[in-house]
Amino acid sequence: MRTTVKLLGVGLALLTATACAANSGAGAPAGTGPGPETPTTSASVPGTTTPTLGPPPSQTVGRPTQGIAPGDDVIAETQVDARGLPEGFPRSLTRSLDGQTLILQAEEGGCRRISARVGEQAAQQVVVLVTVLSAPKGQMCPDYIKEIKIPLALAEPLGTRTVVLRQG
Template structure:
């Protein structure tokens, strides 16, 4: 029977403690806790305009507006893992490629043109990972758009995508 009284007392203490943390709606933030007589209205922060927060600073998550998607028939992504994104965009002048890459945790994605000739351009999507001892890394996946510069415009050449990991 004693344990019931103890549990009821504990419940009342917890109820009182949580009630003390509430703030009346008539107190304006920063007003020192004095009621103003008007209800407080806090506007929500718009999250659609905010870039995602990622290690190492903001990343470009969309290709630039003046780009065109390279048709899937001109993208050879057979060397990529099956769950990798397969989006390639080209700038208006044809000299800049924008490729959707994959990175996670402390990794940072980059694109490197590793070969190019009259028929094809080989782009390696590289995930560079920090190898600092004891560094804490998140367990998330991100899909930034990375860029690579070509020596000649893409025109009708095929884009071959490969991937590599460094610093693991």
């Protein structure tokens, strides 16, 4: 009796594995399975098929996620001079619609902290001093990253002035 139950269990496992392999296209030559643009069919009721094309539509279409907030304006790369910053420092800037506030976008987490302040403001340029603090070598840090936005108030609207990013 035990042998019969074991044989039935093994047979059922083999049948399941074979069915799964057939559905995933395992064993078929490369390039012959259904691709992302090839319609596939599923037979839920014998004698009928329902065509499906790719994955279901995304539930996040039209919803804001990360990035630039509505009402903020991206500063053109030609208007930002980041040559004075070391590798790994944040360089992404936006400005408020009135041009009075710059927003430095960065990722910090674990033991990494980022701060920034406005330095010299001249007729041709605005200097922003960026500081990145890290933990001492060997210190344990939590494993997370969060997106932050650091607002930097200007005395006058940015206009066509260049933003110079420096370590500081």
